[in-house]
Amino acid sequence: MVVSKGPMTRQLTNNFYTCRPSAAVLMLCMLALLGLLALPASARASDLLSATVDRNEIGIDETINLRLRYSGTERGGQPDFELLEQDFDILSRQQSNQYRVINGRAESFIEWILVLAPKREGKLFIPSLHHHGEVSDAIPIAVSEPGSRPDAVNRQAFLEVELDKKEIFVQEQLLVKVRLYTTIGLHDIATEALQVPGAHVEKVDEQRYERRINGVSHAVYELTYAIFPESSGELTIPALTYVAVAGRRDPFSLFNRNTQRLRLRSQPQTIQVAPKPDTYTGSHWLPAASLGIVQSWSQDPDTFTVGEPITRILTLRAEGLRAAQLPPLPKISVDGLKTYPDQPQQDDQTSSNGITGSRIETTAIVATKPGDYQLPPITITWWDTKTGRQRATQLPAFRFTVQGNAAPTNTAPPAGTEDLSPQQNASAPESNFWRSLAIIAIASHLLWVVYFLRQKKNRDSTSNRKVHRKGTGLEAIKLQNAASRGNPLEIQAALHQWVQAQWPENSGKSLAHASQALELEELSRLQGLLGQALYAKPPRPLNKQQVEILVKKLIDKPTRNTKPPQEGLPNLFY
Structure with a gap:
């Protein structure tokens, strides 16, 4: 039987072909679906891993608390926090496992609490974190200058750096005072050692006191550093970072939730270091606040006797210089005097005014013949950092008289002489000479022993x-x-x-x-x-x-x- 197709049948057939998608459309739909599945994990944030912060705007000297919560069923391991360390310092990290029932519904999760400190100012991001295939959202953080936020007018803790000079010469002492001000109780204060490239740094003082600022009492923790630049040019004092814990410790709390970890950062400072002046004529460059030479003797110099040793002690002392910077003093070279110098002693004394270096030179002197002697003057040229000009300190010449008899020269009697009296008379001066020499050696030896015992009291004499x-x-x-x-x-x-x-x-x-x-x-x-x-x-x-x-x-x-x-x-x- 043949069924003819009327107009209605043709219309239905046309509608059917119109609704059926083509192969090209199906291919495009499949490619779009595969593209959605292939999106990176960072673009598909999950509800099983969430990240929150206590605030989104902080100062460079403040910290934020990051809470990362995972509610998945897989256990073990922890997220990779290395991406955080690109823009933040992780000051502390805590982990807790939570289980609770709310309205008959039980839930469990793992929570990480991190205290973060920004490394720089500007707009930063806490990146998306990964754990067991889940991804958290990225969080923007605005970091401003210290004290620039509206709620930071009355800061509870801050750092201050003060330089005692605006310009210095090379190798001159620069005092840097770092003060920590706080109106709250701080404990577990951790400081980093000050290191300045191209300079010698030494901590010289530490103090604690109180100071009122705008009518508010602040506890102050002050550190003083002495810095000696080794070359001219611009010297940069880098920013210092202090980490402390604010609040009371709760012995019954596992994580001490009543405490807050603070990170305080100072501003870097720069100072210009000038080279040694061209007008300076000294043989050694000695920029000091003061410099002096002191002479002392082991006994009264008026009692000089031939063959008996006496010790001369010279002390070169300079305020604002280390002992290693002080030059050696000139040696004694006088006819009729034998000298036995000891190794110089160096000593540095520290105070709130910096370093005072001392160089002590000890010399034993033995006169070989009587007469009048003069030790030449000693002149040290140095640069006065207080007045900004060259000065000279001089130890005047020292005159003294040596009494006694010189050791006579031993002469042999004429040949063929049988008289014994000349030989006996000649042997007497010879024996006196050797006896005097032995006394000198023994006295010198005892003098060394006494000196070393004074310098090293805690050691055995031998x-x-x-x-x-x-x-x-x-x-x-x-x-x-x-x-x-x-x-x-x-x-x-x-x-x-x-x-x-x-x-x-x-x-x-x-x-x-x-x-x-x-x-x-x-x-x-x-x-x-x-x-x-x-x-x-x-x-x-x-x-x-x-x-x-x-x-x-x-x-x-x-x-x-x-x-x-x-x-x-x-x-x-x-």
Whole structure:
């Protein structure tokens, strides 16, 4: 049977073909669906991982609290917080597992609480964080200058940096005072050591006091640093960061929710360092606030006698200079006087006014013939930093008279003479000469012993003489000079030479073996710092200030024995 197609049948057929999508349309729909599935995880934030902050606007010296909550069923591990460290410092991190029932509905989640401090000003972002395939939303954070926010007018804690000068000369002392002001209770204050590239830095004072600002009492914690620039140009004092905890500790709270961690940051400071003036004519550049020379004697100089030693002590003292910056004093060169100089002693005294360095030179003098003598004057040229001009300090010439008889020259009797009286008369002056020489040697020896006992009161007298000859000689000075220059290779070589001179039984051994045998903490720490600076990959910069402190402690250490004698009973429990 043939069914004819009327107009109505043709219309339905046309409508059917009109509604059926083409193959091209289906392909486009499938590609769009695949594109949605292939979107990156950062574009598909999940409700199972959420991030919140306590505020979105902070100052550079403030912190924010980030809460990251995961409500998924998978357990173990933690999110990767490395992306946060691009713009923020993570000051603390806490994790807690929570389980609760609300209106008969139970829920559990893991929560991380992080205290973040911004690294720079401007518009920052807490990035999207990932955990078990879930992604949190990114959060914008606006960071402003310290104290510029409207709610930061009455800041509870802040830092202040003060320089005592606006311009200095190279190697001149600059005092930097860092003050922490607070109106609230702060504890667990952590400070970073001040390090200034191209300068020697030393902390000289620490004080706590109160100060009223706009009628409000503030507790002040003040640190004073002495800085000595090593070259001219612009010197930058970097920003300092203090981290402290505000609020009361709750011994019954696991996370101390009543406390807040603060991070305070100071503003960097710059100062211009001028070179040594061209008009300066001194042989040594000595920029100081004051400089003086003091002379003293071991006994009354009016009692000078031929053959008897007397000790002259010269003290060069400068305010605003380290002892390492002071020059050596001229040696005595006078006909008829024999001199026996000792190794110079250096000492630094610190106060709120900075560093006062002293150089002490001791010389034993023995006259070989009577007469009138004169020690020449000593003149030190220096730069007065208070008045800004060159000055000279002079120790006047010293005159004295030596009494006694000179030791006569020994003469032999004529040949063929049989008279014994001339021989007896000649032997008397000869015996007097040797007796005087022996007295001089004994007196000189006793004088050395008394001097060393005064310098090293905590040491045994016998070991003291041996140690002084070994440990405070040329090797110790070379080690101190190498430490002040900060070259790791030079310090290692000087340290090795000093150890071998101090303990000859370790001659031929490496520095590592000597350090292990001597069991000295300072020597081990020095070896560790030098090893990190020389052999670590990448090498770590050498902390010159710490090296100088360790070298000074090592040289001044009272115990010099390889293995100190054991006192008392040995420990019974380990």
